[in-house]
Amino acid sequence: MDLSNVAWRKASRSHDDGDQCIEVASIGxxxxxxxxxxxxxxxxxxxxSEFRHFAAAIKRL
Incomplete structure (x- = not known):
């Protein structure tokens, strides 16, 4: 899978000085x-659909 043109978005709860920063992107x-x-x-x-479950589980932490 070619990811060179994927638009990544930093998670809204990520901070520049934090150590728990993730980015997400979608392809179809x-x-x-x-x-x-x-x-x-x-x-x-x-x-x-799996991502929705993943995100919901993270929000419960």
């Missing part, structure tokens, strides 16, 4: 999640 029905401090590192790939 696929959602991508990465560590904003390591943009070339691994990415988590989820179906949009």
């Amino acid at each position: 029905e696929t959602m991508l999640v990465r560590d904003s401090k390591d943009p070339d590192g691994p990415k988590v790939t989820l179906a949009r």
Whole structure:
């Protein structure tokens, strides 16, 4: 999957000085999640419906 033109968005609760920063992007029905401090590192790939469950679980933390 070519991610060179993907528009990444930093999570609204991420801070520039924090150590828990993530970015998300979407390609069709696929959602991508990465560590904003390591943009070339691994990415988590989820179906949009799976991402909704993932995001809801994180919000409960």
